[in-house]
Amino acid sequence: MIPFRITIVGSGSAIPTLQRAATSQVVQYNGTTLLIDCAEGTQIQLKKLKISIMRIDHVFISHLHGDHYFGLIGLINTLHLIGRTNPLTIFGPSELIDILNLQLKASDTKLRYTIHFNALQTDGKQLIFEDKNLRYYSFPVIHRIPTWGFLFEEKETERQINPLFVAQQKLDIPTIKAIKSGSDYTDGNGNTVANNLITFPLDKRRSYAFCTDTSFDERLATYFNGVSVLYYEATFMHHMADTAAETFHSTSKQAAQMALIANAEKLLIGHFSSRYTDLQPLLDESRAVFPNTDLALDGNVFEIAV
Numbered sequence: 650m651i652p653f654r655i656t657i658v659g660s661g662s663a664i665p666t667l668q669r670a671a672t673s674q675v676v677q678y679n680g681t682t683l684l685i686d687c688a689e690g691t692q693i694q695l696k697k698l699k700i701s702i703m704r705i706d707h708v709f710i711s712h713l714h715g716d717h718y719f720g721l722i723g724l725i726n727t728l729h730l731i732g733r734t735n736p737l738t739i740f741g742p743s744e745l746i747d748i749l750n751l752q753l754k755a756s757d758t759k760l761r762y763t764i765h766f767n768a769l770q771t772d773g774k775q776l777i778f779e780d781k782n783l784r785y786y787s788f789p790v791i792h793r794i795p796t797w798g799f800l801f802e803e804k805e806t807e808r809q810i811n812p813l814f815v816a817q818q819k820l821d822i823p824t825i826k827a828i829k830s831g832s833d834y835t836d837g838n839g840n841t842v843a844n845n846l847i848t849f850p851l852d853k854r855r856s857y858a859f860c861t862d863t864s865f866d867e868r869l870a871t872y873f874n875g876v877s878v879l880y881y882e883a884t885f886m887h888h889m890a891d892t893a894a895e896t897f898h899s900t901s902k903q904a905a906q907m908a909l910i911a912n913a914e915k916l917l918i919g920h921f922s923s924r925y926t927d928l929q930p931l932l933d934e935s936r937a938v939f940p941n942t943d944l945a946l947d948g949n950v951f952e953i954a955v
Contacts, residue, residue, distance in 0.1 A: 650954075650955060651678065651679045651782070652677065652678070652679070652952065653676075653677075653678050653803070653855050653857070653952065653953040654676070654677045654678070654950060654951070654952055654953070655674060655675070655676055655857060655878065655880075655917075655950070655951045655952075655953070656674065656675040656676075656677070656698060656700065656948075656949075656950050656951075657674055657917075657919065657945045657946060657947055657948065657949045657950075657951075658670065658673035658674055658675055658691055658694045658695060658698065658700075658947065659671050659672050659673040659674075659688055659690070659691065659694055659947055660672070660919040660920070660921060660944075660945050660946050660947050661716075661920070661921060661923060662716060662884050662898075662920045662921060662922050662923065663714070663715075663716045663923075664716075664923040665688070665689070665690060665716075665923075666923050668926075668947070669921060669923075669946070669947055670688060670690045670691070670694050670947055671688030671689060671690065671716035671717070672686045672688050672711075672716055672717050672861060672919070672920060673685065673686045673687055673688050673691040673694065673720070674686065674859065674880070674945075675695070675698075675700055676801055676857060678782055678783060678801070679782050681706050681707075681780065681782070681783070682700070682701075682704045682705050682706055683705070683706065683707050683708075683709065683801070684705050684707070684708045684709070684724075685708075685709045685711070685799060685859050686709070686710060686711055686717040686718065686861075687708060687710065687717075687718055687719075687720040687721040687724055688715075688716050688717055688718070688719060688720050689715070689716070689719040689720045689723075690720060691720040691724065692720060692723060692724055692727060694947065697948070698948060702724060702727065702728060703728070703731065703733060705737070706737075706738065707737075707738045707739070707740065707778070707785075708721065708724075708737065708738070708739045708740070708741075709739075709740045709741070709785075709787075709799050709859075710739065710740065710741030710742065710745055711741075711796055711797050711798065711799070711859070711861055711862065712742060712792060712794055712795060712796035712797065712862060713741075713742050713744060713745065713748075713794060714794065714862065717861075717862070718741070718745070721739075721749070722748075722749060722752045722753075725737070725749065725753075725760070725764070726756075726758060728762065729758065729760045729761055729762070732761065733761060733762045734761055734762050735762060736762055736763040736764070736765050737762060737763075737764050737765070738764075738765045738766075738767065738778070739764055739765070739766050739767070740767045740769060740777055740778070740785075740787065741766070741767075741768070741769060742768070742769060742795055742797075743768035743769070745766070745768075746764075746766040746768070749764070749766075769787050769795075769797050770787070771789050771795060772789075773788065773789070774786055774787070774788040774800075774872050775787050775788070779804070781804075782803065782804060783801055783802060783803060783804065784801075784802045784804060785799065785800075785801055786799065786800040786801075786802070786872075787799055787800075788800065788869075788872035788873075790860060790861075790862065790863035790864075790869060791863050791864040791866055791869075791897060792862045792863055792864070792897045793896075793897050796861075796862050796863065798858060798859055798860040798861070798863070798869075798872065798873075799858070799859045800856060800857070800858045800859075800872065800873050800876070801856065801857045801858075802854060802855075802856040803854040803855050803856065804854070805854065809829075809848060810825060810828050810829065810847060810848050811847050811848065820834075828844060828847065828848065829848075831844055832844060834847060853877075853955055855877045855953045855954075855955065856873070856875075856876045856877045856878075856953075857876070857877065857878050857879075857880070857953060858872070858873035858876045858878070858879045858880065858911075858913075859880045860873070860879065860880060860881045860882065860907075861880070861881075861882045861919070861920050862882060862897070862898065862920065863882065863897065863898070863899060864893075864894060864897045864898065864899065865893075865894075865899045865900070865903040865906070865907065867906075867907070867910050869907065870907060870910040870911035873911055873913070874911050874912055875911070875912050875913075876911060876912075876913050876914070877913075877914050877915065877953050878913070878914065878915045878916075878917060878951065878953050879907070879908050879911060879913040879915070879916050879917070880916075880917040880918075880919060880945060881899065881904040881907050881908065881916060881917070881918060882898060882899050882904065882918070882919065882920035883899060883900060883901035883903075883904040883918035883919065883920065883921065883931055883935065884896075884898040884899065884900070884920050884921065884922050885898060885899075885900045885901070885922055886900060886901055886902075886925075886930060886931055886934055887900040887901060887902035887903070887934055890902075890903070898920075900934075901918055901931040901932070901934040901935045902934050902935065902937075902938055904916060904918045904935055904939075904942075905934070905935040905936070905937070905938035905939035905942060906938055906939075908939045908942070909938065909939055913939075914941065915941050915942075915943070915951075916935065916939050916941060916942040916943070917942075917943055917944075917945040917951065918931065918932070918935055918942060918943075918944060918945060919944070919945035919946075928944055928946075931944075932944050
């Protein structure tokens with residue numbers, strides 16, 4: 650099974666603490682490394698976690714509040730200084746490229762590599778990229794400024810045919826390809842054998858959804874229904890639900906409710922307010938609604954299993 654790994658780089662909200670850096674995560678899949686958000690201090694965190702910034706293929710910026718992107722220009726400049734030549738693909742709000750260009754112009758920096766920038770769209774769930782293994786989606790969430798979540802989903806794999814059936818029927822290459830694509834098999838006498846009887850069951854497609862800085866709205870669940878692992882913000886405990894609503898954030902209980910509505914298999918909560926030194930009460934509050942919940946603490950690594 651191909652490893653599908655989530656590393657929490659920073660789990661805090663607007664104000665970092667000695668225990669929690671501001672938001673950033675790394676997704677790794679079959680040699681591809683994705684960086685989600687890049688708060689101030691992300692480079693130092695990546696060094697501590699022994700994650701090479703040179704291996705980052707794509708960067709996803711959820712929105713333009715500083716605790717989600719103030720570290721990006723520093724990362725871009727460091728990659729330049731250490732000799733990166735491979736292009737870097739960035740997905741983010743449309744204004745982000747102007748900000749980066751202004752910063753580079755002000756410092757008279759001419760990068761050794763190319764930035765491929767892709768502006769995110771606000772009209773619903775969008776397929777923004779795909780490679781041989783994954784599809785990458787963005788979707789709008791509800792915050793004070795335009796903000797997006799992201800979904801990373803495995804592609805369908807080919808079915809594997811029972812080799813005994815191949816040998817018995819002396820199947821040719823076109824027929825094998827058709828069966829692997831899902832077709833039933835019809836022999837020379839017109840007898841049909843259902844595909845599921847001659848192929849092995851497919852592994853369930855794994856997926857990861859990142860959903861931060863948003864008010865609670867159960868309609869968001871349609872963007873990541875059935876997700877394997879859901880990361881959902883839990884800035885406050887539920888007794889502060891009014892404050893969460895006023896600041897366009899969510900509570901630990903609401904995160905658990907979202908996981909239930911979305912039929913998620915596992916929930917990770919993060920983006921914790923700096924007011925909390927003990928996070929156990931937030932975890933307890935979530936687990937009371939959705940038992941398969943974990944804290945997305947700095948340095949934690951989560952493997953998404955089949």
